[in-house]
Amino acid sequence: MKKEFVKGMRHGIPIMLGYLSVSFGFGVLCIQQNLSILAAVGISVTNLTSAGQVAGVEIIAAGGSLLEMILCQLVINLRYSLMSLSLSQKLDPSFNIMHRLFVGFGVTDEIFAVASSQSEPLKPSYMYGLILTPFIGWSTGTLLGAIAGDIMPPMVTAALSLMLYGMFIAIILPPARKDRKVLFVVLIAAALSIVIRFCLPMISSGFSVIICALVASVVGALFFPISEQERGEGGT
Amino acid sequence: MSIVAYIAVMAITTYLIRVIPFVAVRGKIKSRFLNSVLYYIPYAVLSAMTFPAIFFATGDVVSSSVGTIAALVMAFFDLPLIVVALSSSAAALITSLIMNAIH
Numbered sequence: 001m002k003k004e005f006v007k008g009m010r011h012g013i014p015i016m017l018g019y020l021s022v023s024f025g026f027g028v029l030c031i032q033q034n035l036s037i038l039a040a041v042g043i044s045v046t047n048l049t050s051a052g053q054v055a056g057v058e059i060i061a062a063g064g065s066l067l068e069m070i071l072c073q074l075v076i077n078l079r080y081s082l083m084s085l086s087l088s089q090k091l092d093p094s095f096n097i098m099h100r101l102f103v104g105f106g107v108t109d110e111i112f113a114v115a116s117s118q119s120e121p122l123k124p125s126y127m128y129g130l131i132l133t134p135f136i137g138w139s140t141g142t143l144l145g146a147i148a149g150d151i152m153p154p155m156v157t158a159a160l161s162l163m164l165y166g167m168f169i170a171i172i173l174p175p176a177r178k179d180r181k182v183l184f185v186v187l188i189a190a191a192l193s194i195v196i197r198f199c200l201p202m203i204s205s206g207f208s209v210i211i212c213a214l215v216a217s218v219v220g221a222l223f224f225p226i227s228e229q230e231r232g233e234g235g236t
Numbered sequence: 237m238s239i240v241a242y243i244a245v246m247a248i249t250t251y252l253i254r255v256i257p258f259v260a261v262r263g264k265i266k267s268r269f270l271n272s273v274l275y276y277i278p279y280a281v282l283s284a285m286t287f288p289a290i291f292f293a294t295g296d297v298v299s300s301s302v303g304t305i306a307a308l309v310m311a312f313f314d315l316p317l318i319v320v321a322l323s324s325s326a327a328a329l330i331t332s333l334i335m336n337a338i339h
Contacts (some may be wrong), residue, residue, distance in 0.1 A: 021318045039239050046247035046293030048237035051281050056246045066245050073249040076281050080250075082274045084258040097259060104255030109278065155336075157296040159303070159329035165290040166307040168282045173311035175279070182279050197288050205289075212284035213277055220280070220318040221272035230275075 001125045006131020015110045022050055023138045025163035027145020029054065032161045037146040044142035048108060048135060048189030052076045054164060059206040072206040075213055083112040092121040099124040106131030169220040181224040189216035294328050298335065303328030 023044055029041035035057065047053050056073050084107050088100075095103075103124065111130055115122055149157050176183040192212045196203050203211070290307075294300045306327035310320040 005311040018317060021321065025321060035239070039243065043246065046243060047250050050252055051278070051285060052246070052250055054285060055281075056242070058241045062241065066241065069245050070249050073246055074253065075277070077249045077250050077253045079274055079277050080254045081257045082271075084256075088258050100259045101255060102259040105251055107254045107258070119237060155327060155332050158296070159299070159325045159332065162290065162293045162300065162303040162307070162328050163321040165286050165293055166303070166310075166321035167317045168286045169290075169304075169307045169324075170311040170315070170317045170320035172279050172282050172286075172310065174314050177312070182276070185276045185280050186283040189283035193284040194288045206290055209281060209284050216280035216284070217276035218275045220276040221269050222277050224272070225268050226272040226275045227268075228271075 001123075004123045008126040008131075009133045010129075011114050012111070012130045012133030015114065015134040018110065019134050019137035020141040020144075022167055023141030024048065024145035024148070025160070025167060026053055026057075027142040027147070028157060028160045029145075029164055030057055030142075031149030032144050032157060033057050035060065037143070038152060040146040041139060041143050043149040045139050048106060048138055049077060050164075051081075051168075055206055055209050059204070062204055062206075064204055064206050068204060068206045072210055075210045079109075080112075081108050083107050083109075083116075087115055087122070087209040087223040090116065090118075090122050092123045095122070095124055099127075103127045103131065106135065108134070110134065161162065181185065181220060181226075184224065185216045185220035188219055189213060192216065264322070296332065296335075299328040299331040302331040 017126060025045065027037075027040050031037070032044070035043075043053055043056065047056070052073050055076055056069060058222070061070060084104060087107065091100075106127070111134060113125065115130060118126075126182050145160075152160070172182075172186050176186045189212045192215060196208045196211065277325035290304050291300050292296055294303065303324040309319050310323050315323075
């Protein structure tokens with residue numbers, strides 16, 4: 001059991017390194033949006049998700065409603081439901097309800113990707129290890145980013161706030177280049193988001209993300225439905 | 237509204253989304269349409285969050301745009317996330333420094 005835990009932690013190290021830099025960007029962004037260091041770390045420790053947290057911080061900064069927050073998280077994080085669903089088919093019989101309640105917290109894109117690539121059934125101790133190292137990276141990165149955002153000159157902080165968006169581009173551009181279906185969806189979402197921002201400014205940023213993501217995904221699904229096989233290969 | 241309320245609502249929503257299927261649902265989603273929507277959502281979300289926000293990220297359109305171009309070029313060549321992110325920030329910082337020197 002201890003062996004499984006250590007194996008999980010080891011598999012989580014590459015994810016941890018990636019999370020360190022993404023969450024550093026998130027920490028900087030929080031300070032940029034006038035949140036405290038404590039709030040920044042508090043969000044990362046309780047949420048463990050990149051896109052949802054960024055959208056959440058924007059809603060907080062804009063003084064949005066709690067309903068907006070719920071809907072926004074629901075749309076952005078809906079994919080986790082599918083990942084949890086998929087992982088639930090791979091669990092070892094020793095996974096009781098308590099283990100499911102704890103491990104469910106740690107389902108992220110990357111943890112899902114590693115867990116689902118394992119050939120044998122997933123043991124609880126393995127999953128705890130696999131979640132722990134990325135969790136440490138995510139929290140530590142946020143703390144460092146928030147501190148950096150607090151002490152560095154405003155010009156540097158402003159430049160660093162591009163980091164997170166740069167990473168988003170690095171996530172979506174390569175698959176969009178290789179796959180026209182993804183490119184189509186990405187372009188619709190971006191175009192719609194730009195139109196809303198400039199032509200319909202009364203729509204807040206949180207709702208805008210909801211509308212753009214749903215419209216672009218539904219249009220993509222209608223025109224280019226994904227086959228079972230493609231779905232297995234995809235994911236960010 | 238209190239920041240704690242926001243964070244609590246955010247965390248609880250995100251947690252429930254993850255844990256409910258994990259605990260309750262058995263079997264697979266059959267609908268091809270629904271599977272396709274779920275497949276596209278991460279890309280659509282990231283794209284909508286990035287554009288046009290990235291052009292205003294530094295608080296100045298010129299340096300943000302230079303940073304955006306740097307990110308697009310780096311990502312086009314499939315460079316690692318951290319390289320794309322740092323070059324984007326570096327390009328924006330250098331642009332701000334040059335603009336400050338001119339003014």
